[in-house]
Amino acid sequence: MADEPLSAADAEKEFWKHLKDSNTGMLGIDTPGYHAQPMTAHREEETGTIWFFTRDDTDLAKDAGVGGGQSAMFHYGSKDQNTWACIHGELSVHGKDREIVDRYWNPVLAAWYPGGKDDPNLTILRFDADDGRVWVSKGGLVKFAFEIARANLTGTIPDAGGVADVNLQ
Template sequence: MSDHLTPAEAETAFWKSLKHSNTGMLGIDRPGYHHQPMTGFGEPETGTIWFFTRNDTDFARDVAAGGQMGMFCYQAKDEKLQACIHGRLAIDLDRERIDRFWNPVVAAWYPDGKADPHLTLIRFDADDGRVWVSDTGMLGFGYQILKANLTKSTPDAGGVADVNLG
């Protein structure tokens, strides 16, 4: 694997990708806890990802208990970027964020709209993580696999960098 990817490049690529393809797996970072699909709205300037959820879910109740560390695992739709990000989870009913990120898909989960009593925001303050970036696409990946098998070498699948988003 190439090591030409700097942490700054990996961080920039992560935030850009999250803006266009924003669904990943979010969960509390502890043994036995299952992650669940969630749609995140990123704020690179603060290192924060916001998730809408309902306050009547086990996940929201567990986060509301306080002091929870979380993990957000992400793969872009185009499969050119993967990330695993660690951070702190908290309930935060920030009305400005609700207004900013509200859209028809989010609205479908809340029959009473922004006034729905179950509407909850989870704030994920990103800390450290690892980001993998490959811009070769499927054809380039296939070429790398073929080349590696023919030359008895390993494929160049892109770059990986540890990041500090907080």
């Protein structure tokens, strides 16, 4: 395993840093049989809030609105595959919020909403992250290949990095 333990603070820092750089993950209601779906996350590190844009006629938007919010999970893997996370939180429908729309609007979002920022079906989901687990591995593919080769030659376990539980509240 890792030579140095991964602290919760370092794991959280790595999660937020990587989420800023590549912000797509899988989001779903935390209930048996519910399938997560790819969603683009817009982070608000200082509050632990993650915003998701969606259409108000999607299953996810409808389900998130039941009872004022639902327990949910956001699964994330960084583009460089060095940081992975499973984050738990509360998912609710925030609705239309022009300040958030203006802050995060970009050409990729625009493609999903023919009516632009005023599209009648545009809604925002609010994910209030509370806790999770983050895995961090440094060194990339070369280090990974070395660790696999070393483990196979020596009969040991490869150093795959560290893991830490985080509190994002």
